[in-house]
Amino acid sequence: xxxxxxxxxxxxxxxxxxxxxxxxxxxxxxxxxxxxxxxxxxxxxxxxxxxxxxxxxxxxxxxxxxxxxxxxxxxxxxxxxxxxxxxxxxxxxxxxxxxxxxxxxxxxxxxxxxxxxxxxxxxxxxxxxxxxxxxxxxxxxxxxxxxxxxxxxxxxxxxxxxxxxxxxxxxxxxxxxxxxxxxxxxxxxxxxxxxxxxxxxxxxxxxxxxxxxxxxxxxxxxxxxxxxxxxxxxxxxxxxxxxxxxxxxxxxxxxxxxxxxxxxxxxxxxxxxxxxxxxxxxxxxxxxxxxxxxxxxxxxxxxxxxxxxxxxxxxxxxxxxxxxxxxxxxxxxxxxxxxxxxxxxxxxxxxxxxxxxxxxxxxxxxxxxxxxxxxxxxxxxxxxxxxxxxxxxxxxxxxxxxxxxxxxxxxxxxxxxxxxxxxxxxxxxxxxxxxx
Numbered sequence: 001x002x003x004x005x006x007x008x009x010x011x012x013x014x015x016x017x018x019x020x021x022x023x024x025x026x027x028x029x030x031x032x033x034x035x036x037x038x039x040x041x042x043x044x045x046x047x048x049x050x051x052x053x054x055x056x057x058x059x060x061x062x063x064x065x066x067x068x069x070x071x072x073x074x075x076x077x078x079x080x081x082x083x084x085x086x087x088x089x090x091x092x093x094x095x096x097x098x099x100x101x102x103x104x105x106x107x108x109x110x111x112x113x114x115x116x117x118x119x120x121x122x123x124x125x126x127x128x129x130x131x132x133x134x135x136x137x138x139x140x141x142x143x144x145x146x147x148x149x150x151x152x153x154x155x156x157x158x159x160x161x162x163x164x165x166x167x168x169x170x171x172x173x174x175x176x177x178x179x180x181x182x183x184x185x186x187x188x189x190x191x192x193x194x195x196x197x198x199x200x201x202x203x204x205x206x207x208x209x210x211x212x213x214x215x216x217x218x219x220x221x222x223x224x225x226x227x228x229x230x231x232x233x234x235x236x237x238x239x240x241x242x243x244x245x246x247x248x249x250x251x252x253x254x255x256x257x258x259x260x261x262x263x264x265x266x267x268x269x270x271x272x273x274x275x276x277x278x279x280x281x282x283x284x285x286x287x288x289x290x291x292x293x294x295x296x297x298x299x300x301x302x303x304x305x306x307x308x309x310x311x312x313x314x315x316x317x318x319x320x321x322x323x324x325x326x327x328x329x330x331x332x333x334x335x336x337x338x339x340x341x342x343x344x345x346x347x348x349x350x351x352x353x354x355x356x357x358x359x360x361x362x363x364x365x366x367x368x369x370x371x372x373x374x375x376x377x378x379x380x381x382x383x384x385x386x387x388x389x390x391x392x393x394x395x396x397x398x399x400x401x402x403x404x405x406x407x408x409x410x411x412x413x414x415x416x417x418x419x420x421x422x423x424x425x426x427x428x429x430x431x432x433x434x435x436x
Contacts, residue, residue, distance in 0.1 A: 005073050006077060007043070011042050012080075014306045017306065018039075019053055020303075029314075037311075041073060074321065076098045077314070083106045087107055097122060099127075099317045100126045100127070103128070103306055108131055110220060116332065126331060134309065135306060141286070149288025156284030157274065159201050162196055164279050170246075176228070180197065199228075206261065231265055235355075247277075259343070267355050273295055283295060283298075284296045348406070351405065352407070353382065353403055355430040359423070359424040361423075367386070
């Protein structure tokens with residue numbers, strides 16, 4: 001059987017891991033693929049670094065176009081990241097008739113629909129298992145393993161940096177800023193951590209999973225996105241006291257009028273499996289109508305965990321090339337002409353329970369004013385806790401847990417409550433999910 005030749009764009013952390021895994025496990029991979037998979041060409045701006053990793057095993061170039069224009073290359077692996085140059089290179093690879101494997105969630109979240117359409121027109125495939133969840137095989141599970149199911153919802157911890165920060169804030173009682181510095185020192189957070197801590201990275205991944213799970217186009221731009229940078233230590237503590245934990249979740253839900261697509265800090269019951277995913281680990285819960293709930297857990301990042309998914313995609317393409325390429329699995333699981341046009345629901349239409357923390361004047365009648373406003377908006381209270389004031393203080397914290405309420409009604413109630421002269425500062429609101 002003719003060997004499959006692979007060209008790699010970018011030999012950084014994941015690229016280096018992919019090269020090493022292919023080299024180390026070459027015999028096992030060949031047995032699974034039915035043919036030899038060889039990385040014969042590598043493009044990287046740092047040619048010296050690339051040569052130090054590859055040695056004499058692959059030709060190294062500083063120009064990615066050398067890879068794309070090489071007629072002997074069957075598959076291009078894009079691991080340079082970003083969505084400017086990466087988009088151009090992937091589209092050029094497709095135009096050249098190359099199959100593409102990528103770990104680039106930002107690229108697919110912003111340009112996936114365009115890229116998949118180009119691949120269909122050219123008769124090649126784009127594989128992206130490593131784009132979501134690192135080494136967790138969630139894409140294959142959604143696209144193939146759960147294909148008999150009507151997916152009802154997806155909820156996941158899909159950013160290891162934010163999960164590490166929340167775990168440390170809870171366990172050590174440390175402030176957000178201090179834990180972020182520790183995460184950067186340990187290499188868990190970038191020098192600019194914005195995408196991680198503000199929920200953007202998680203939203204990229206969620207939009208891809210939702211597209212596959214629900215059979216809709218990728219719609220990152222319509223996702224509601226909130227991060228963890230404004231979470232206070234006392235909210236972590238109060239949540240624990242109430243039997244909950246705060247996690248940054250990506251949540252996609254099927255509703256009668258459309259689909260919810262949202263990323264935000266979320267209170268979930270402490271007994272839930274998802275609540276006990278700690279540190280930099282990732283976990284994704286999927287509920288299907290036939291199978292019920294299934295959970296996928298593992299390392300969401302790292303050189304070789306992510307390389308595991310990249311190489312799995314290479315094997316899939318190799319199998320396809322040696323079998324029947326006309327009957328490959330569609331990029332987004334559903335046939336392109338059967339994608340749903342149901343809308344992503346505006347956040348104001350979404351219903352959740354809520355945790356509300358208010359700083360109020362410690363005097364009679366305050367609670368009555370607050371509960372009256374909530375009642376006027378049709379919001380009922382599940383639980384209420386008033387903390388004791390510190391010695392000499394005239395202000396106290398009140399924590400309210402609400403029943404299900406529409407987002408726009410909660411927003412209206414919060415605005416009215418914040419306008420009361422007995423309420424100090426902004427109200428902290430964290431949405432809650434039972435994940436049933």
